[in-house]
Each structure stands twice: as structure tokens, then as C-alpha cells.
Amino acid sequence: MVRGGLGLVLVLAVVDGVFGERGLLSNVQLRQRNAGQQAVIDDLTSRNDTLTDEIRRLREDPSAIEELAREELGLIKDGELLIIMRDTPPTTETSPGARASGPTPR
DSSP, rough: OOHHHHHHHHHHHHHHHHSSSSSSHHHHHHHHHHHHHHHHHHHHHHHHHHHHEEEEEHHHHHHHHHHHHHHHOOOOOOOOOOOOOOOOOOTTTSSSTTTTTTTTOO
């Protein structure tokens, strides 16, 4: 009877150690979740470092502000000439498939 009781307690302890709230499976899941969170933290840290470098550059380097103004606002210096070239789609008159090889409407 004592052996049966000790065996039952041992089985319950092993089951709780594997499947319980603080068991092996729970620890594995927590480690996976922590690894995912660490990856997010590393990504955010990298983005933060990039933005910090950009802020420092904009504060200390006047050419960085000029470059940003040229790119985002389309500004140019005095004496520069801005040429805008756009591709235009061919009109129906000049397109090679304008003349269909079927019956013409009446």
C-alpha cells in the first residue's frame, strides 16, 4: 500500500513537472516567446539607432538638410535648371495595334 501511494505521488510529481503551470512544456513555450520578443527588441533597437544617426546628421551637417529638402520638397538652388521628363503612353493613333483586323462597324 505504501509503495502504491509513493508510486502515485511520484507519477503525479512527474506529470506536474512536465505538464504543470511551471512545468517543462510551459518553460519551453516561455523561452520561445522570449526569443520572439528579443527579436522584436533587436529590430526596434536597430531602427532607433538608425533614426538617432539621422537626427545627429541633420543637426550637424547642413548638406544633409539640403539633400532632404531637394528630395522631399523638390527644391533647387539659384541658378540650377530643373528638367522634368515624363513618359507618356502612346495615343491610339500612333499605337501599332490601333488598326484591328476585323470587320468595321457600320
